[in-house]
Amino acid sequence: xxxxxxxxxxxxxxxxxxxxxxxxxxxxxxxxxxxxxxxxxxxxxxxxxxxxxxxxxxxxxxxxxxxxxxxxxxxxxxxxxxxxxxxxxxxxxxxxxxxxxxxx
Numbered sequence: 001x002x003x004x005x006x007x008x009x010x011x012x013x014x015x016x017x018x019x020x021x022x023x024x025x026x027x028x029x030x031x032x033x034x035x036x037x038x039x040x041x042x043x044x045x046x047x048x049x050x051x052x053x054x055x056x057x058x059x060x061x062x063x064x065x066x067x068x069x070x071x072x073x074x075x076x077x078x079x080x081x082x083x084x085x086x087x088x089x090x091x092x093x094x095x096x097x098x099x100x101x102x103x104x
Contacts, residue, residue: 001055001056001057001058001097001098002055002056002057002058002059002062002095002096002097003037003053003054003055003095003096003097003098004052004053004054004055004056004062004093004094004095004096005051005052005053005093005094005095005096006051006052006053006091006092006093006094007049007050007051007091007092007094008049008050008051008052008088008089008090008091009048009049009088009089009090009091010042010048010049010050010087010088010089011048011085011086011087011088011089012042012046012047012048014085014086014087015041015042015087017081017082017085017087018041018050018082018085018087018088019039019041020081021078021081021082021085021087021088022039022041022050022052024074024077024078024081025052025078026038026039026054028074028075028078029054029065032065032068033056033057033061033064033065034054034055034056034061034062034065035054035055035056036052036053036054037053037054037055038052038053039051039052040052040053048089055098059095062095
């Protein structure tokens with residue numbers, strides 16, 4: 001399993017647009033073979049940081065999902081929310097291997 005951690009710098013004035021953007025991506029990840037663990041948004045105090053975590057069974061499965069970027073109409077529409085609102089100022093992706101608690 002591979003988990004993608006996306007660290008965002010967002011425009012706090014556009015948090016509603018960011019939430020719409022996030023909702024679209026949570027759905028798309030789930031429908032294309034991944035598990036979305038959610039977005040984590042600013043809560044207390046002034047902040048322009050947000051996180052997203054989602055997993056795919058393998059890097060190959062993630063790369064297959066990425067082939068839809070810029071081509072699939074639903075992916076293009078989700079990115080349009082970001083682009084037109086300016087809710088995301090920048091982001092950085094990191095791939096991690098989760099170490100999860102023993103389920104026994």
